[in-house]
Amino acid sequence: MPNSGERAAGKSIIIIGAGIAGLSAGCYGRMNGYRTQIFERHNIPGGVCTAWQRKGYTIDGCIHWLVGSSPGSNFHRLWQEVGAVQGRPMIDLEEYLRVESEDGQTLILYANIDRLEQHLLELAPEDARTIKAFTRAVRRFTRFDLPVDKAPELYGLTDRMRQGVIMLPFLRPFLKWSKLSVRDFAERFRNPFLREALAAPVVDAPEFPMIAFMMTLAWLHNKTGGYPLGGSLPFARAIEQRYLDLGGAIQYSARVSKILVENDRAVGVKLTDGTEHRGDVVISAADGHTTIFDMLDGRYVDEKIKGYYENLTLFPPLLLVALGIANSFEDVPSTVSGISFSLASPVVIDGKERKRLAVKVYNFDPSLAPPGKTVVIVGLNSDYDRWKQLREDPDRYRAEKEKTADQVIVALEQRFPGISSQVEMRDVATPVTWERYTGNWRGSYEGWFPTAKTMRMRMSKTLPGLDSFYMAGQWVEPGGGLPPAVMSGRHSIQILCKKDKKRFVTSTP
Template sequence: MNGQKKIAIIGAGVAGLAAGIYAQLHGFRTTIYEKSSVPGGACMGWTQDGLPIEGSMRFLAGTQEGTPLYDCWNEVDALRDTMFVNPDSFFTVEDSGETISFCEDLDTFCSNAEKISPEDSRLLQQFRAFVLKAQGHVLQTQKPVDLMSPLEALRVNSANGEVNKLLARLHNVPLVDFAQKFHHPALRCAFRQVLPPGSTLAYLVLCYAKFISGDIAVPVGGSRRIIKRMTDMYLKNDGELQVNAPVKEIIAANGAARGVILESGERLLTHWVISACDPAYTCRKLLQDRYAMEKKLQLRFAAPEAYPTFSLVRLFFSAPADSLPLARTLSFATDVIPAAGEGQSRLTVTQFSDDPLFVQKGRAELCADVPMPGKRAFKYWESLSVQHGAYQVEIDRLASAVQLALEKRFPEMKGQLKYLRCHTPMTYADRLNAFHGSCVAFVPTAQSRPAQLTGRLPGLSHMLLAGQWLGDTAGMHTALVQGKFAVQRLCHDERILWD
């Protein structure tokens, strides 16, 4: 044990836990330092009033057996003995007196939409063809491109072949532009609302293709159980986890990372450091601006038009399970809800009654999301947080408006809806050190470009980044893969065979 090389891993989210597991399995001695009292990072889950609450995950990618991503989840024991719920719809929208549901059967979606708007039949059939073709896409989890030989890279590219060509073409089409082509306002609304603002047609086509194929589903027990299983595997393999242990600084000397200093003042020397938290926070705060990210990653943070961040105010309620909407996620029109000094006239809600473990004494979670995209919204909440009482007053105002909107849309909830808590962009900034309070990493837009990021910092050896910020799309699956890739790069540098 004493001869093992030591790695300090910052952050016990999916990326940090994955990096810790893979590193332990390849002969390293790791310690994960987590600032919160429990592991999980962005995967927030808790119990309130005896009711399990899911704070982040709506769906999980990589749930179809036999796929590389599914195998990757199982390598870290995240899905052991897990059952999956396959909801009837990916997203449902009410608008102009109609209901548009991106249901699990693609033909049903198209036929229902054509009944509402026969004149949009051609465009719907075109969308159907895109989705069917995208079902052949395989996420690359074998190893990072920067470690591939030319032959390996060729094999990876050929695996997706024509699908990649299609997605590259659709990546240049903003989803809002595609939505505008529809004649019927309900269809226009559905295609605008289904993904965060700025998203591309390629992103929707790929997500929907994975959903109808069963590769995007809901793991019973939610993200909390995934984190528990990963943590157990990490500890079973002799990893060390320290919670309530925020890192103050990364020790760097002579062009190499040499350990970490905790907020408590404890100084810990290691051979390597993996930062599985926000890259901007890592460079600005933990490295005190002495080292910068690789230029392709810097560009993402410096170009918000092409690489926008996305956050929201998320309000959690409990309600009788039989009063919840049938759709898992539903967007509907409301009276104007005050938000970041402006107003939102739509509300998106997600209910969790389809997971039996989330129903207790006939009640289940209902979560309402109010979008707060970009830096301006974050600055609004940041300014409120330093004013005495103003932050809580705004939360109370927003919670009251959202509850009224829910009771108006679902009259059977009146007097039965219980407000639990609220997350704002400041929640994500404080808990995750997330850039501009983002609850996910960058939204892929038509202006963004895929990049082969390495997670390395120019001029600083023995230091690697991991996490969803390094992927072309965000999510738990990206964090998982990037955690694996970080350790593969480390093994490559240490000349350790990856098996």
């Protein structure tokens, strides 16, 4: 591992996974004088924060919005420390989401809360009370910022008191909204269109918490949930570069099969090629299930941890159908999360009848397509077991992917007449694709699904009985996402520094 004489004296850390959490742990490890070596199974950094090229088009598999894109959020500092945002243009779109009905009505979830309130009142004056209570709370949340600096595991009495003071003005709205799901909220509306339109994006995820939805709107309103131009892979590459500049080492195409343990202490890793690598500390920023039950053979778990993997809901596995279209789609509104439109004639896609489809038109990032052309992506909640079974027969798997792309194009014709003749590229990523490239359990691309219960949960970054070992990333941060990934990498090093009686330091390039 590259290091100066002074750094060579530091402890060595082995990090499993070069996703955002692993790269973050690597950056902060180097900032604090540890020798760090990342082992990544893929040949590129980023994990699920990724993109891929097909026929001159770039298919972005991740970032819609980045909390901390501007200084309006505490997360911005973290992104600066890991070199992710410097010199990177961010786009703040005016619309979060559009929901279109069959009879021509459209709900536009504007990023600006005043505009959103006015629009909702125009659509449903009879629901003025419900609308105003909602927008009042979102306005309040625009003044709230998550404390991210210090690992909660290290909180002392003063930190708790300080956090209590920060939370105080938000306690009432948090209590009021934290138990409510978006579907429950939608049901409060008398207006039939809004009742249906608000629930449409969460139809497969009825427990999605209202608080998460409201915080999203608050961040977008504050213009600190922007889209980094160029998308996910350049973003991940920038953090990789920061890690390398800090003197970190990284080995790609290096899949860890076992974590080596001696006397209940993690001492290194064994790769699938049989080589063993020793370190003083091991941080796994890879999939949680594989880490706990395969790499460590399930030897360091208690009932609580087992319970997570037996009972908690996972993010629904995702099927992404990406198309390269010879059309600039200048007249189509740009949205953070896409356009959900109803299908006058329902279409069977991926073995299920679909009455609606959500499409994202990447007409706001010209770097993803040749001039005058656009990437269009349809994301569908899918069935992991179905695709896992199909994958056993490569010909059937390929044929099913082709069929799925055909079905999606047929459905898109209803919203964009003529689109089928403009398709230049088609690519289908299934839940098994996610599993194959990133190792995420059952293709759950974002770990634990956020619910009222999991959002309040704090998962331990250590395992019972195992010393010199930490976990980072979306499997210890329910709800997942890029900000928790970078934060948990940072926190794991903070906890390690505390254990080593070192002052945790950071730097910004």
